[in-house]
Amino acid sequence: MATSTTERAQRVLTGTHFMLGNYAVVEGALAAGCDFFAGYPITPANEISERMSQRLPAVGGKFLQGEDELCSIYALSGASLAGAKAMTATASAGYNYMQEGIGYAVAVEAPIVIVDVQRCRGENFASQADVMQMKWGPSGDHELIVLAPSSVQELFDFTIRAFNLAEEFRNPVIIMSETTIALMRERLVIPPAEEIEIVNRRYTSLPPDKYLPFKANEEYGVPDFAPLGEGYGAIYSLNPHSEEGSIDWNPDVFEQLYKRITGKVTQHRDKICKTQAFKMDDADVALIAYGSEVRPCMDAMEMARADGIKVGVLKLDTVWPVPEEQIIQVANHVKLAITVEMNIGKYTREVERLCCAKCRTAVATKNRGLVHFPEEVYAVIKEVWR
Amino acid sequence: MSQPINPLRKYIREGKLPHFFCPGCGCGQILNAFLQACDELSVDPSRMVIIGGVGCTARIPVYLKGDVLHGVHGRTLAWATGIKLHKPQTKVVIFAGDGDVASIGGNHLIHAARRNLDVLVVVANNFNYAMTGGQVAPMTPSQVRTMTTPFGNPEPSFDICELVVTAGATYVAREATGRPVQLERTLKKALTHEGFALVEVLSQCPTNYGRYALRSGDPAVTLKWIMDRCITKAQADKLSKEEKAGKFVLGEFVDFKRPIFCGSSVYDLESCECCE
Structure with missing residues (x-):
């Protein structure tokens, strides 16, 4: 456990711990480079917000307790499009509220990570009843990447992987946690920082007048990124949009867009699954x-x-x-x-x-x-x- | 013979005109006043993040150069919160309709005002949900007929300025498209304000509000209906509550400074014991 002042200011708490599952998620996120967290109180995910509120500012990140889950999920997209590695944590009922924001993040290809600690109809019993909702919650065509950890160690490991996949494919990634493992204390081994593989999104090398925010990089199949507020003039709209981001009602444009957005996940199953x-x-x-x-x-x-x-x-x-x-x-x-x-x-x-x-x-x-x-x-x- | 080019055209995204607003809509005037204000202040909108939600007003940003977020109903301030926390130096301007910001986005509005998030919110109040065909909105006056209040609106309407003043906004003003000079002056002031600024612009919607509530699709009729009910803050101060009923008070309501919201970054390592 991070108890000393020096440890709290470290991103990676290398060593052997006996840690709560929800805390392991936080440590995984910090090790992966998370620098923005927004959450709304909900049991059994509260320990994630609580620890984040302490740990994140200490390593230079921003913590927000939103007024509701909708604020959290859209703040994630906003921060992510501005360049942040952003995460939220919630439980089943809160995940309901986040669906429209997840759909938006898919459409504008914002890399975000969502932890859903599944619970049982308002009570904090163990459940996997949301396994279909994890994927099929938002309206519209989409692919989501959902990881299912089984232990405290995996909560740490999979959180790092979730950030890496989100960054690589510019797609929301969901960590499907459960009351059982989230509120369990187990042995956790955190490796040295240099042994942890970190993936970052690819930034564009093009000048603003040549940059197309939704044109896939031919090599990777995913668009290169340009952060908000740097004069790139990108439009991030939920509506059907062309490669330059403009709202476009051409059926061919729409078909191509979602073929690519879903294809970048389905065509990389070998890497994801x-x-x-x-x-x-x-x-x-x-x-x-x-x-x-x-x-x-x-x-x-x-x-x-x-x-x-x-x-x-x-x-x-x-x-x-x-x-x-x-x-x-x-x-x-x-x-x-x-x-x-x-x-x-x-x-x-x-x-x-x-x-x-x-x-x-x-x-x-x-x-x-x-x-x-x-x-x-x-x-x-x-x-x-x- | 070459046509003169509007000097504000340089801020408009290439190939995006003509816009999709109905003839006589107030959104074009709001866009015009905003760009005029930017131009006079020499602040470049193409360096800003400009946000629209869903609705007619929400389409204003997509005509502008600059980074734009668009297409989700009511979440403009939630986006802005994430952007401002991660990149505080970014100038963020929101264009929202009354339905977008006062109804579905109402919770985000009051909390952004409470936090004093450093954004400018331009609310085009056209008294109805226009893009969906003229349904009643929280700012539709009482007793008015709309597509979903065929017997008259049974609800009282919101005063969004009063709402955000109470919530803690630091610059709040109301203007009307019928007063372009004052509108531009107000937007200039709001653009330079540090903290949560909201400008409500009373705006005519001849297509839906005009035709259903006022039984005329003539933009001048709706514009006149608005302007006939407008009084200045100086005039309003002399009137009783009863005398002010049904009037729209134009002017500045608050203009002051207090700390702006930057998220929790100030902390004391030694004193924090919550996660032991």
Whole structure:
């Protein structure tokens, strides 16, 4: 923990810690170069704002407690377009309010990071009920990158990755946290600053009269950036816009714009979609899980293997865009794929469409504010695997 | 024979004219007065960040050179808060309609005024939601007929100047498109103000407010309807509350200085113990 004055003024708290999940997010953000944070009070995300309000000014950043979530999310776009690495943190109900601002950030390609600590209908119970909303919340065509950490260490690591992906693809990135891991204390190892990979957006080298804010860099497929207030004369409108940013009602312009905006994410799945496979080599049954539900799956895998059922776990570090290749690969090798999730059964539809005709599918759901117990997951395995 | 070019044309984005405002709309006059004010002050709008939300007034920025944010209803001040905190030296000007800033963006408005965010908000008050076809707005006068108040507006209207004065704004004034000289002078003053400045401009919407509320699409009718109800602050000071009812008071309401909002950057490392 950062207790001494000198430590508080450091961006990267290198060392071994026993830290709260929400604090690990803050440390990850600071290590990634976050210099703007706006948030509105909501449990169970408050520790993120609280620690940010202390840590961020100490390293030269700006902290804002907005009057509501809409203020926070739009302040993020404003700051980001002015050149900041910006983040907000909220919980399910607050994420509802932020949808229009996320849609705007997609349209104007503002790199922003949003932490959503999922909770249960106003109560702070464990839940993964918002896994579809994470992606499909905003209106209009869009792609969002959603990362699902399962531990305090991953909350730190994935937050850094979220900033890097946001900067690289100029797209909002969401860290799908949960009450469970956000309010859990665990071992956290923060590496030395020089070992942390940092990605920054590419700034344009063109003069203002040649700069087109929405013309993709041919090499990267993402427009180069010019900050607000430097005389580049960019228009950042939600409305259909041309490469120069002007509102344009030409259907071809609109089609091309969103083909590119969504394409820059879907065409880089290999870089964005990460999974971890455990004991999949000889597995007959795959448990497919994300977030805190991975933890009981790991125990259930061992229980099943002790009884002679060859179970493996596919952990989805990226839930959106769907890691299709990795799931298909699993489907090709197992006889049964069980999606384990803490809701009424949502992400299983994505898994089912990919496994279809390749292996059997089933789902283990739990929607009562509690994480699965390993025994419950194992009971589903035994029931379905005959 | 060459046509004379408007000297303010240099501030207008290439290839963007003609604009999309209806004939007789007040938005063009507001744009004109704003550019005239900038020109006389020698401040270059193309170095500013100019923000519009959604609505007719919100389209003013897209005709200007300079960085522009546009297209989301009511969030102009939230954008501005992020920009000003990260880049305090940036000049930010907001063009917003009465529906945008007083209704859907009302919460952001009062809190930006409370914080004394260093921005200029130009509110074009045309007494209705014009772009969507003339629905009632928070600043539609009571009893007036609109597309969604066919039997007359049952609600009292907002006084946005009074609202932001109470919230803590440091420069607040009201003018009308019918007084271009005073409007330009007011905008000049507001542009140089450090802190939260709001200028409400009473503006004619002949297409929607004129046709439905006043039963005439003639811009002069709406303009006259506004100007007939305008009194100066000096005149208003001599009137009772009852006598002022239904009048629009023009002039400056506040002009003072207090610390502007920069976010929490001042802190004392030793005393902060909250996250131990």
